[in-house]
Structure formats: structure tokens, C-alpha cells
Amino acid sequence: MNSIKRWLNRLVLLAFILSHNACFAGAPQQVVIGTISYNPPFELMTNEQYSGFEIEIMREVCLRVRMSCKFQTVLFHQIPEFLNENKIDLGLAALIITPAREENFLFSTPYKVSNLQFMTLANSTIKSVDKLQNKTIGAYKDSPSTELIHKILQNKVTIKTYETSMDMLSALDNQEVKAIITNPEQATYWVANSDRYQLVGQKYPFGDGYGMMATKKQTDLIEKINHALTDMENDGTLLKIYNEWL
Structure with a gap:
């Protein structure tokens, strides 16, 4: 009887571990995006809701790579500092890709000429x-x-x-x-x-286009974003967003 009880306890424990791991494996990655509240037509905030060219691109990227994305209002010049301090994971503010910036940060594939x-x-x-x-x-x-x-x-x-x-x-x-x-x-x-x-x-x-900015350690995140941007370009989603906002 005791051996059966021990076997059942182990079975319950194994089921719990497997379900627990499955939940974590399937949980969306949490990403905080630092952006500015008035940067038309790239970013606009109305009634505490963001919209704009880059916002719509970012939302579609988040959907495709299963990221849970939160927009956080920052000032333009705070983006590098907040990235380095891990207060945000990505910067999004019509950021022009330049050699000087690339010395310290990673950028996504550009989605528009600058x-x-x-x-x-x-x-x-x-x-x-x-x-x-x-x-x-x-x-x-x-x-x-x-x-x-x-x-x-x-x-x-x-x-x-x-x-x-x-x-x-x-x-x-x-x-x-x-x-x-x-x-x-x-x-x-x-x-x-x-x-x-x-x-x-x-x-x-000027520069090499607009891109999303992250720290050098965020290689996996930028790789996921780049895959999504490539798919969006190939299926016409990027062009649709471009025509809507620009």
C-alpha cells in the first residue's frame, strides 16, 4: 500500500512539474518599449493611448513573435540611458541608425529610409x-x-x-x-x-534608416524582431502601415 501511495505522489509531482514548465515555456516575453508621447506621425498619444507609424509596426511585431509589449513614455534623450539602466528593453522614437550609435547599441533592420x-x-x-x-x-x-x-x-x-x-x-x-x-x-x-x-x-x-534600438546584450530580441520585420515586408504589412500613416 505504501509503495502505491509513493508512486501516486511521484506521479502527481511529475504532472505538476510538467504543467508548470509548460506554462512558463508558453508565456509571452515581457518587453518594455521606451517611446515619446508626441512625435507625429511616428508616435502620438491621445487619451493615454499610443498610435502612429512606428507604434503600429511595433504592435504587429509583438503579435508575430508573441511578446507582451508595454509602451513607456520617456524623453528622446533618455532612451540610451534607460536602455543601459535596464529601465526599458527597446527604444522607439524615429531613431536614426548611425555608426556612432551602433558603437554602443544594437538596431533592428531599418523599416524606413531616414x-x-x-x-x-x-x-x-x-x-x-x-x-x-x-x-x-x-x-x-x-x-x-x-x-x-x-x-x-x-x-x-x-x-x-x-x-x-x-x-x-x-x-x-x-x-x-x-x-x-x-x-x-x-x-x-x-x-x-x-x-x-x-x-x-x-x-x-542622413543615417542608415530608422530602427528599434536595444543594448548589445539583446541579440536574441533583435533577431526575433528582424524576422518579423522581414515577414511583414514580404507579405505587404509594412507597406500597408506606411500608406496608412505616411
């Missing part, structure tokens, strides 16, 4: 980029766009940096700066939604 664009007030007399020499230009804090500003304007420029899009726009509205630099999609969004602004000059190719 460019930069100058924008000024609609009533400004500045109609060409060369007229921005010896002027003050606004840019995002810790953005590589400052490199392009110095190159295009031959270092004959003063740059002021801002933590948010709204701060940068406010500086332009108040004429603290004569122009700002951002991506063409954002500049075009602002011009289309307000008669206060105008584009200046052409868009300038």
Missing part, C-alpha cells in the same frame, strides 16, 4: 537653407541631426537643443530660433496641420 528637413515660420524671409548661416537653429537634445546642421551650414550656426517637440515648436513660434530641424515626415505633418510653418530647402539623406 532624412532630415529644415522648417521655419511661414512669414519668415528665410526661403533657402544657405540663409540659415549665422542663425540659431533648434534641434532635439542629443540628436545626431546637429552633425548635419554643422556640415550643411559649414559650422556658421548656433544650435539650441530641446527635450520635446513641443518645446522646439514653442521656441520657433517665439522666434528664439530661426528654424528647426527634424525628419521630413514630422515637418510635413506640422506644415499640413498649421499655416504657421513652411519647409526650407530639400530633405537631406
Whole structure:
């Protein structure tokens, strides 16, 4: 009788272990994505809900690789710091892939080419980029766009940096700066939604595209994301999201 009881106890224990392991094996990976709340058309927050070009791409990626994804609001310049401190797992904010950034971080496969664009007030007399020499230009804090500003304007420029899009726009509205630099999609969004602004000059190719950013130890995560992005490109999902938002 005792041997039968011991055998039954072992059977129950084995069943528990197997079911416990199965639950953990099937549980979605938890991923915290640091992003910014106002970065149209890439990221927008309305009623505490995120939307936008990159948000929709990220949601589809999370669905395909069975990740449980949480968006966490951060400031643009905080993304590298928060990644290194393990406060977030991924950065998502129209992040341009550059050699300098790749020295310290991993990037996903780019899902869009990256460019930069100058924008000024609609009533400004500045109609060409060369007229921005010896002027003050606004840019995002810790953005590589400052490199392009110095190159295009031959270092004959003063740059002021801002933590948010709204701060940068406010500086332009108040004429603290004569122009700002951002991506063409954002500049075009602002011009289309307000008669206060105008584009200046052409868009300038810069970097190796937009990608999701992670620390060097997140090779498995980036590999999963890249597989999903490839599938999304092949089945037309990326193009569909692009046409919806851009």
C-alpha cells in the first residue's frame, strides 16, 4: 500500500512539474518599449493611448513573435540611458541608425529610409537653407541631426537643443530660433496641420534608416524582431502601415 501511495505522489509531482514548465515555456516575453508621447506621425498619444507609424509596426511585431509589449513614455534623450539602466528593453522614437550609435547599441533592420528637413515660420524671409548661416537653429537634445546642421551650414550656426517637440515648436513660434530641424515626415505633418510653418530647402539623406534600438546584450530580441520585420515586408504589412500613416 505504501509503495502505491509513493508512486501516486511521484506521479502527481511529475504532472505538476510538467504543467508548470509548460506554462512558463508558453508565456509571452515581457518587453518594455521606451517611446515619446508626441512625435507625429511616428508616435502620438491621445487619451493615454499610443498610435502612429512606428507604434503600429511595433504592435504587429509583438503579435508575430508573441511578446507582451508595454509602451513607456520617456524623453528622446533618455532612451540610451534607460536602455543601459535596464529601465526599458527597446527604444522607439524615429531613431536614426548611425555608426556612432551602433558603437554602443544594437538596431533592428531599418523599416524606413531616414532624412532630415529644415522648417521655419511661414512669414519668415528665410526661403533657402544657405540663409540659415549665422542663425540659431533648434534641434532635439542629443540628436545626431546637429552633425548635419554643422556640415550643411559649414559650422556658421548656433544650435539650441530641446527635450520635446513641443518645446522646439514653442521656441520657433517665439522666434528664439530661426528654424528647426527634424525628419521630413514630422515637418510635413506640422506644415499640413498649421499655416504657421513652411519647409526650407530639400530633405537631406542622413543615417542608415530608422530602427528599434536595444543594448548589445539583446541579440536574441533583435533577431526575433528582424524576422518579423522581414515577414511583414514580404507579405505587404509594412507597406500597408506606411500608406496608412505616411
